[in-house]
Amino acid sequence: MSVSVVAFIHTYARDGELGSYMEELVKGFESCGVNLHLIITNHLVPNLGSTRYKASISEDKVIQYINDVNPSFLFTTNRGGITKRIMQETSCPIITWMVDRIPFLHHGGGHESLFCERDHVITSSYKNVARLEKIYPILKGRVYYKPFATNIESFTSIHSDVQDINISFVGTYFYAGQFTKILEYYQDCPEVYYGLLRISEKIEDNYDLDIEEAVRECGVQRVLEDFSLDIFKFKGLIANVVSLNKRVHCLEAVSDLGLQLYGTPNWVKVNQFSLPLLRCFKAFEFIKTREQLVSLYQRSKIAINISHHQADAGLPYRIFDIMASNALLITEYHEDSDLFRLFGKDMPVPMYSSAQELRDLCSYYLNNENERKALVKRCNDLVSRGFSFKDRVRDFVDIVGERTPEIFTPRIQVDARKLFQRSEPIVVSSTFLFRIYCAMLRNLWLPLPEPARKRISYHLPVSLKQWLRKWIR
Template sequence: MAKVLVAFYNGVSDEKNPSAMPVFYEAFIQGLDRAGNQVMVYSHAAFGIDFGEIDIQTRDSILNFEPDLCIVFNNCFYDLAEVVECPIIIYEVDSPRYFSNKENIRRNPERYLYFIFQEDSRAILKENFEISDNRIFYAPFFSEVYADTAMEQTTNISFIGSLFYLGNTNIFESFIQQNPSEQERAMMASCLKDLRENPQVTATELIYKHNITSELVARHMDLSQLLMMMSREKRLRVLSAVADLGLELYGTENWGNTYFEDSRLNMSYNSKKVYSIQHNQNIYNKSKIGINVSHLQATSGFPWRVMDIMASNACLVTDYHEDFKRLFGNIPIPTYESELEAYEVCRQLIKDESRRKEIVLQCQEVIENKYRFRHLLPRLEEYSGITLHV
């Protein structure tokens, strides 16, 4: 067993539950605890920012805890390199593009271990941060959701997730409001097309490739926000397409306070607080289909939502990711490439119950045999060098 510090961005807020956190972190922390570890948790509402110097109170609290291992998801916390002597894992959950404290990593890349959920991130870490390949470890997501065959399936399609927030200043909106010329619009359109096709591309690569001579266009090459914008567009298109089939939509509050030019989608939103393992488990088990619409930066990898759906009684319908073949073999996971295809795939599965059930059973089996927290724990121990079980 060990003392483990876990830190992460927590976008969940529930007045009735001060300890509320997303399903993956709950499962991760419970898994460490059940293995006999003592866990210190820091969760906060700051995403994608640099944290600056650690405050004295937090520093003293960590030093008094004396961690044997620190796990910081997306590096979204104070830099602990000079605070602790133990191993520090920077654990990817979004993309290295959204890591905090990037300059700290570049100054001292060998101080950390790096856990990635998609192999595409390995090249980014090596190129952007000069990280040695032997410090980067592949660790796919897992699920602690379980199927409940006694639950009646009263929902055709469910989706649990965020409507991506674009910030107080929408970078694309700002670009349009500057009244760009026809040539500048064409430059931006070319960059957005490339970014959709290769979300790992850099702003410098885009500027050189498309000969961006306009200061206006170059100034608005905030790729993190542009990716967020396009991920939002994709999510809205797909969910709008399947709404008529009977969609129940859960997630961030902005699903309910924004009009999307599609009243069907607004009418699908349920404002119930949904974040925990039990919440997700109940919703997926009562659903015939659990749909996944990934953010664009999930290229070869995919969100933890995928494995939660696969572990339940819902049938996964999802955009395609290369790691499906690597992780799940020949399971015929239903995928789509467009919103029209998403509609048709869902429609057919709702009609064909025997096919739906056959896919569900195969998905449940692979999660149970390979992708529970108990399967991740030995990787954590091997890669960190810290014993994490009694």
């Protein structure tokens, strides 16, 4: 019996294409013979932080498509693309893989209505199981811990005899600007300003604190109202600041040991904090494809993991890629790290508790090649079984009580922007109103620089874009 899945998978890539990890996940579905109907979540919503579909997307058509396919289950990353009506008007199980800690709220409501009785949630952090069941009581007994995956074959097929990179790191320069704006806004309000400092310290000490209680204790309730912030997004933006601080301090400590830094273009902002680290940033060598990532790790002697603060003791997918490669993984220490849970207390990965300790470990293993290689071999062996994308997809299928066929079935790439396009045109009811709309739009549109127009146009319905081109000169 065939297994069909309608999958809503998101991307953070600027070009709208799936990143290398999500592409490997899709291949995992294919390798299990799953009939995959792939929808890029970004095509449905104005942006991933939105609470509803684009005006140009017909929710009716999305629901009709799902019911026509009649899938074994819906699959979504971070809860992307799932609306209240999808929960109400479809009948199959829904599996959400929380690849980040904070879900998307595309259903248009709050966290209390985010899930339903048909939901199953996968988290790749063991501690997060209890947390999710506490926040979403409806999920009790249906939250599962499954670690991230890697593609072992990609590392065996791309072998590098030359390891000419001492240390590599691939990661995001987290956006911290909103917290800065909030602090600036309350510079004439000491009680709120110092309350923000207190709550940032609490979150830095313990990400899994009761955020509602902390907001009350620190007296910063008005911040949520003044900036229209969801309480979990508020915690997340402070966690971004904590994470950025940690990354900058740790990476700067090894910046003179041959570090090569890859990541988002906004790493150039690190010039404000560390010129040595800026000089390590490979501004014109963006790691986009799986082949580029594998090649980098195969050429690296050491690859560092500095997780986002919200990951806590959990393991990002970077961990498993590095463990499968020629590079020695060095990661931060947590007493209850999932590395110990998966591989035992004597697992071979070196761990640091401070920037200085990271520097000491890197220096030691760069000067002791045989010891480095021995640890790499042990790590390779640990992830050789049970950590493939095919293993994870089988886990998903098992959860809903299905069995994967042995026959390969290619994916069906759904062009959401065409298939789910609304058919109703935008109608202006009278000549008088039409002239008013034209005047208003000219005043708003014409002063905008061309790059801003392009960014805004991306989120507009096709019919409105055509109307603008015709009438707004």
